[in-house]
Amino acid sequence: MIPKRINAIKFEVLSPHEIRRMSVGKIITPETYDDDGFPIEAGLMDPKLGVIDPGLRCKTCGGKAGECPGHFGHIELVAPVIHVGYAKLIAKILNAVCRECGRILLKDEKRDKFIDEIENRKRLGQDFEDIVKEVFRITKAVKKCPHCGEEQIEIKFEKPTFYYEGEHRLTPKDVRERLEKIPNDDILAFGMDYRAVRPEWMVLTVFPVPPVTVRPSIILESGQRSEDDLTHKLVDIIRINQRFLENKEAGAPQLILEDLWELLQYHVTTYLDNEVSGIPPARHRSGRPLKTLAQRLKGKEGRFRGSLSGKRVNFSARTVISPDPNLSINEVGVPQVIAEELTVPLFVTEKNIDIAREFILRTEHPKANYVIREDGKRIRVLDANREEIAEMLEPGWIVERQLMDGDVVLFNRQPSLHRMSIMAHYVRVLPYKTFRLNPAVCPPYNADFDGDEMNLHVPQSLEAQAEAKILMSVQEHILSPRFGGPIIGGIHDHISGLYLLTRGVKKFTKEEVMSILKPLNIEELPEPKEDGYWTGKQIFSCILPDITIEFKAEICQGCEECKKENCEYDAYVVIRNGELISGTIDEKAVGAFKGIIIDEITRKYGNEETKRFIDNMTQLAIRAIMNAGFSFGIDDEDIPEEAINQIREVIANAEKEVEKLINAYKESNLEPMPGRSLEETLEMRIMRELGRARDQAGKIAGRFLGMDNSAVIMAVSGARGSMLNLTQMAACIGQQSVRGERIKRGYTYTNRTLSHFKPGDLGAKARGFVKSSYKEGLSPIEYFFHAMGGREGLVDTAVRTSQSGYLQRRLINALQDLKVEYDGTVREQTSGMLVQFRYGEDGIDAMKSFRGKAVDVKRIVAEVLNKE
């Protein structure tokens, strides 16, 4: 077969002539099947229209079901009706042409100028819509025909299909007659090609009946036939059309005929689009609105978005996810039931035929579900035919065996915003019904376990499997192409665990060390310190490969002069030859997004080693946190009476300060800040004062909670939460804001937020300052202000996600054809247009950069110095 390339697609409107030409028969009866269940000739299910029942042959082309594409029929309409889809355009055209002579309401020279411009734009491949718009705009205003001098009356269009000329209503027949009068040359000025679209074709006189293959009837379990919605609608059209014809021939009064005409118009309209505004949608007997032509195409589930751009796939599964720290980061736990359903093809050769045969003969889990013969026939492997199939098996066949440990699969969580949203994992078949994954891979998927579901796909060819393993494995994505740092690393418990293990000098007995290192495959313990104990730093060093780095940890206080190794907070990490000498391991060292150690290992030893390190690190961290014991409860937020008094004092002082500021403002003693009004100055100074009070309260609370408090540990190590969160829980929630200002909305006419306050009260309390902590609880007024601020946050996130989602969609659509060529230029794929002369101006692959920088000078210097 010669491959065909589509060069262009031209859309035209079907002419009545064409509808009749492509029709295989006139449809006249609304009946579908007779009493014996056979389709009626000249009915809606006429066998000439194609076949849907297997076994039967098409009366037109002789093809079987599946071969015959179906054939159109037609209905001769007794009276013309408007096509809703073109109703608006018809109205525009009617207003643009003379009601008497049918000429365009423009002088010939002027018309030709417009036509020339349209041709010009077409030639250049540019949009000419605006010119057409201009034509309609000008002609609508013309009061008198320049050709015959007839006075023009504006035609009012009423949705969906009615036209009024003053008080007088135009029938579709009138409309069609007017459109027929328009000469071909005038049509060009509307941007239409008269060979493709004559305006009168937009008023239907013949109606195409789509083939049965487009509207197949289904047989219900009860044996009853159930027709497609389109067929139902066509029945209505034919029935009314027939009745119209009979009444007309019998010479029925005009009033009745008009009613029938309108009814016909209604049925044709709803057949084309059942969601037109202005008329009630046609309904099924059950009350469900019918799904007619426009509904099949429109929207997310429509033909375009649902069937053409989006498709459903086989060999995939979806279920809830849950964590399993005992899996490696590149594994995924697959429920047994899913593994028994999904299959991997085994291409039988002489060399593997015995293995293939074994799968067929097996009766339990990794067994064969299907075999595909060389001729493409698929046979289900059952107890009855198992032996027989195994006997017949020969090279060239394909055995579809069940998913088993070690198979490679693609794992995905929506929204797939970056390439790390789909990664290749190795299968581990496990009991129960959820997908299991190592919690360390949550960050790239942005997954948590509050009910998230994920999808799994099984690559079906050896090429796909190889690509998945080489390009898509989890370890290949430890470094993010977004910022050139690790995106996979320790989270939550891993960080607090290692923090507890490595902070300061902790002593462990041999038993403890063994129990912590148990899952780790460590063959030899390091030498204990002089006192016979091991330190946490030694234990952590066990999993470190040979690296040498120094950096400031997350808990670094940012002293003016860094004391390095002698840091009093143990915040300066020194690792020499794979030995943790000083410092605490926290988020900065092993966390996702930050993880300097992970970064270093990847650069020095590659992805495989890093994967191993992350696996070991998470296991070690979990044992360590279990050994130390770690919990958090409401009483962890308790602060002593003394602290409470101090906080109260701080807040009371701040309130006093605010009062002072307000008084200064009222007495006009306030000095405005440069570029600000007096009111703005006051607001800013109050905000600053209250913000400071909240921070001070937080500091006091932090001081009394101490470094051993679990919440403090989590906050400072970067495991979860922040000191601000803690402040709000234990000390003071602080100022609530809407639109970045103190709350001022409410009774605007008296300028107060609630009726509890005096008009014009600018005090802290009246403008949404919450002095309670979450633990104390909020007063009703505070609660209300808090809800206002909280609601704004909620609305913001909802708006932001939808907007950024759409922005990303547009960006992806715009950039999808760009590719970095071997010469480092960025080009558009089809036209070869140059977009960038050097990718990103510096030609750097961000994934291979050091946090966005092309070279890590510090590292190179350190490495060179180390060698000497």
Place this chain on the structure above:
Amino acid sequence: MKMKLQDHMLVPKHEVLNKEEAEELLRSLGVKKEQLPKIKATDPIAKEIGAKVGDIVKITRESLTAGKSVAYRLVI
């Protein structure tokens, strides 16, 4: 008096390539003139450096990531 655009700190250096340079550029990139990005002959900077339709303009920018980056545009 009119100020020279080139003197403004935000306007990168623009220069017209001579024939040999232009040919060498197209050869090394393996593209046709039309596949380059474009600049209008009516663009103020194009007028200032006297670029005519069909010329190729070399633009040298200070770049945050690369220090210095070079781009070319076809005058249309």
